[in-house]
Amino acid sequence: MGRNLQSGDRLRPVDLARRHGLSTQAVRNYEEAGILPAAGRTPHGYRTYTPLHAAALSAFLALVPGHGHRRATSIMQAVNQGASEEAFRLIDESHAQLLDDRRTLQAVERALEDLGPTAASEPGAGSGSAAVTRPGGVFIGPLADKLGIRSATLRTWERAGLVHPRRDPLTGYRVYDEADARDARLVHQLRRGGYLLEQIAPLIAQVRAAGGLEPLEAALCDWHGRLTARGRTMLTGAAELDAYLRRRG
Structure with a gap:
């Protein structure tokens, strides 16, 4: 010594x-x-x-x-x-990561603000250029690009029951309507927050069934608590x- x-x-x-x-x-x-x-x-x-x-x-x-x-x-x-x-x-x-996690939580809360029960049924919601969308939906590639993830990730989420795209009758490609796009955005944010797919699945199911974010309030409160404790x-x-x-x- x-x-x-x-x-x-x-x-x-x-x-x-x-x-x-x-x-x-x-x-x-x-x-x-x-x-x-x-x-x-x-x-x-x-x-x-x-x-x-x-x-x-x-x-x-x-x-x-x-x-x-x-x-x-x-x-x-x-x-x-x-x-x-x-x-x-x-x-x-570490402090920068904590700040980023706080911002992620805020982004999740913002992402949930428009999860009203009627938003998914609005005509033409989510449509864009004809090259990448169909009326009321968007193909897998453009949606993945928008989220900053790979198309394979969206397919994994589909297999986990987190999103339910339909198939375009002309091309057979997956088409995500506005509700699916919002679900994908929510899954993406929750994954960034450290949640596993098996933890996210019941939350997404509850949101679909309830038509709002109330089922997620406990999860968000827990997330806030974990960040504060950290x-x-x-x-x-x-x-x-x-x-x-x-x-x-």
């Missing part, structure tokens, strides 16, 4: 593990991964840790809920290598990391 340790400074692996509710093997793994600074050694070769290691471990465990295990690991590795700017960049990326855990992680940085000097 680069300094003489007083006996009161020394922590055995088991001491560090118990303090944080971990196994001693986990502590050793974290050290080997660079999450903790290198341990000191006794004359007999046993690892010894210090309050600095405890602070590092506290920082890492506090960072994980908000940043994820992989990014929290990268942050601690950067700090322990003296690359604080890289650590701060990684933290900024923001709070990022604050906790930042406080623990700051304490560790101060201890490192």
